[in-house]
Amino acid sequence: MASRPIAYLDSGLGGFPYFDASRRALPHLAHVYYADTASFPYGERAPAELSAIVTSAVDRLIADFDPMMVVVACNTASVVALDALRATFALPFVGVVPAIKPAAERYGTGPIGLIATTRTVEDPYVSALIRRYAPESRVVMVAAGGLVDRIERNGADISASELNDVLRGPIATLATERVRCVVLGCTHFIHVRNHVQSMLGDGVALVDSVEGVTRQIVRVAGADNSQPSPSPSPPQSVLVLSSRAEIPAAYERIARSRGLLVHRAEEGAP
Incomplete structure (x- = not known):
């Protein structure tokens, strides 16, 4: 990717309202949505297990996409793992907690x-x-x-x-x-x-919390990224799925309607 993207993490498609709102606010930046479908649902995991799963997913995101920030677009994951993520990784995290x-x-x-x-x-x-x-x-x-x-x-x-x-x-x-x-x-x-x-x-x-979280994402992106620079076309945004199973129809519809490149996590960066 030409610029460092904003990455979003959830166990499924729940975080797309945040992805969509931020993409509208920052259309000139690349956005990567990581659906950790191999670990779905986060909401039924024990706290220690969930923290380890989310940490592993973020490690993979950083290795493959080098994001400028990670939006933990899941209330449960934010509540359980956000402090540990900030202590482990040297990049900004934006969490989603009940409003x-x-x-x-x-x-x-x-x-x-x-x-x-x-x-x-x-x-x-x-x-x-x-x-x-x-x-x-x-x-x-x-x-x-x-x-x-x-x-x-x-x-x-x-x-x-x-x-x-x-x-x-x-x-x-x-x-x-x-x-x-x-x-x-x-x-x-x-x-x-x-x-x-x-x-x-x-x-x-x-x-x-969509509006408030989007404002925070724009603030974290900073002044250098808040305004588009001249470009012939917007950067390609990506939907990543961690499961090796057949891509569910709901994800196919989401990717098609948003013009997203669909990618498997085990394939590395596109």
């Missing part, structure tokens, strides 16, 4: 809902976020981990009936608690944001 702070700033004492994977809901890091940024708020946390598998198979094309089956219980709990807003605490869930909103109703706001 508790903006939710508390906008909606005060709440109640605030958080819907995420079981691992994220149970992690002490999230409790620490609530104590730090929403100490006066009542936060209702619900897990909907079964949704991740379905979105991974289908992307945003998952059927309404499937979504209803998985979300009915968690949404009912949030409705009973009369939450004012719901934080989408898993990147996969952003793909079905509109359906979640329809189930919650217009009176409940949805909050995610």
Whole structure:
């Protein structure tokens, strides 16, 4: 690649909302999305195991693509492994954590809902976020981990009936608690944001971290990379999959719609 790319890491397709937003903000830079599909799903891994998996994936990303930064585009991986990554590698990392702070700033004492994977809901890091940024708020946390598998198979094309089956219980709990807003605490869930909103109703706001994380990515990229230089065409961005299995249809659609080069991790840099 002619310039050092921005790299994004998730166990699946969940991080694409961050990839897309940053690519719109920085279209003149190359972007590499590393889907660690061989280790999917991150959300069900024990913390020590997940930290080792993510560290290995970042090591491979650095060796193959020499990125200017790595965006850990997964709430669970960020919560579990971000500190270890920053201690291990000498490059910037941008993490993705549940948007508790903006939710508390906008909606005060709440109640605030958080819907995420079981691992994220149970992690002490999230409790620490609530104590730090929403100490006066009542936060209702619900897990909907079964949704991740379905979105991974289908992307945003998952059927309404499937979504209803998985979300009915968690949404009912949030409705009973009369939450004012719901934080989408898993990147996969952003793909079905509109359906979640329809189930919650217009009176409940949805909050995610895409806008804030994108601003941070632009800041980390720095002034030298914030403005495009004259170029005949934008740089080629890449989708990397770590699994050797057949490329799933959802990834084929994503790559085709975004003009991405699809690459296998074991092949090295393209």
